[in-house]
Amino acid sequence: MRIPQALADVWQHEPEWLTVLPRLAEECAQQWAIRLEQPVDTPYSLVVPAGDVVLKLHAPSDVEAHFEADALATWAGNGAARLIARDEARHALLLERCVPGTRLWDAEADEAPVVSELIPRLQLEVAGDHRFPLLATEAGRWDAELPKWYAAGGRPFEKRILEHALDVYRTIDRSASVLVNQDLHGANILAAEREAWLVIDPKPLVGERELEASGLLRNTHDVSRWLDVLVELGFDRERARGWGVAHNLAWAWDERRGWLEQHVEEVRRILNAR
Ligand SMILES: Nc1ncnc2c1ncn2[C@@H]1O[C@H](COP(=O)(O)OP(=O)(O)O)[C@@H](O)[C@H]1O
Ligand SMILES: [Mg+2]
Structure with missing residues (x-):
């Protein structure tokens, strides 16, 4: 998988994470049995659509992101995208994909x-x-x-x-x-x-x-x-x-x-x- 340049730029001070990121995404794809598409071109996290779901991976040092999954779980799809699964060790979230997804x-x-x-x-x-x-x-x-x-x-x-x-x-x-x-x-x-x-x-x-x-x-x-x-x-x-x-x-x-x-x-x- 190709890591978006903007993401590589923002996290250049965390090269260890950038190096393992493609492997982390692959491991998530395997455990959740999804087929990854091309990453969204976004700078702060790795966001990869996969059919009717989206895989999102956070940098370990991104402390503000640590509780995203808890909020989504609390809302349970009510007004927010559903959290389908999470992997705390990999800082990974599996989300309901919003279609068409227009901002x-x-x-x-x-x-x-x-x-x-x-x-x-x-x-x-x-x-x-x-x-x-x-x-x-x-x-x-x-x-x-x-x-x-x-x-x-x-x-x-x-x-x-x-x-x-x-x-x-x-x-x-x-x-x-x-x-x-x-x-x-x-x-x-x-x-x-x-x-x-x-x-x-x-x-x-x-x-x-x-x-x-x-x-x-x-x-x-x-x-x-x-x-x-x-x-x-x-x-x-x-x-x-x-x-x-x-x-x-x-x-x-x-x-x-x-x-x-x-x-x-x-x-x-x-x-x-x-
Ligand atoms: N659940 C989703 N469904 C569809 N697209 C998504 C979803 N989550 C993220 N995206 C896409 O990825 C972009 C960045 O996602 P976001 O969660 O806002 O990440 P960041 O932390 O980088 O701001 C969104 O603008 C959207 O295009
Ligand atoms: Mg955002």
């Missing part, structure tokens, strides 16, 4: 009604026993790390952006126990048959529902319109904006590359929108 971004459809129909079905209460990381734990870590990254970057943006984010982390509601997705947006919602639209690629946490705003606000030029849509769903407007700032600022720092200017610009846009 919501690339379709003619109006995004807001699609997202509004999905969010309430995906935001399950998961009080009690679960394996998901807590937003409160992540926020504690970001609260401790962000000032260090800020200093390391030589004060790379306005102090008020940092302060806004720190305030959100420090006012976290520890009692909130909603399953939320850090990466919901129109590139992770695909056209399907069983349901019109299915969510893929979740990066789940358990905590405040407003965290779900992060991916939507990061990927739009019309922040206030999305805030209006989320308020209709019962979100607190300023908390949704707050997580749009605080979560995306945490994701704007890359261990190897430092502050990613484009992501910081997205945060600035979210903070300044009406």
Whole structure:
């Protein structure tokens, strides 16, 4: 199997994984009795369609991806692609294939009604026993790390952006126990048959529902319109904006590359929108 160049570029610091990747995919194909097609040209994970299923392999160091299978299993196909099987040792998922699989971004459809129909079905209460990381734990870590990254970057943006984010982390509601997705947006919602639209690629946490705003606000030029849509769903407007700032600022720092200017610009846009 040919590994997509974009994937090889993103994971060049993990050559051991890239080397074994074709073999891992073959082993998965054998154990699940599927016939692999050509990989999708996507940079962050190896995605290989195979008939009516899709094989997805994550890099072992891709910690944000570790709980994707748990979220899909929890949803059990309700609003999201079904998890058919998983192989934790190989960081592999076998997924229901969305057909035609058009991304919501690339379709003619109006995004807001699609997202509004999905969010309430995906935001399950998961009080009690679960394996998901807590937003409160992540926020504690970001609260401790962000000032260090800020200093390391030589004060790379306005102090008020940092302060806004720190305030959100420090006012976290520890009692909130909603399953939320850090990466919901129109590139992770695909056209399907069983349901019109299915969510893929979740990066789940358990905590405040407003965290779900992060991916939507990061990927739009019309922040206030999305805030209006989320308020209709019962979100607190300023908390949704707050997580749009605080979560995306945490994701704007890359261990190897430092502050990613484009992501910081997205945060600035979210903070300044009406
Ligand atoms: N279940 C699926 N059905 C059909 N296509 C899929 C499925 N999962 C992923 N893909 C294809 O692979 C692309 C990248 O998948 P995604 O899970 O978003 O990976 P990444 O982690 O790289 O963003 C999608 O845009 C889509 O084209
Ligand atoms: Mg994706």
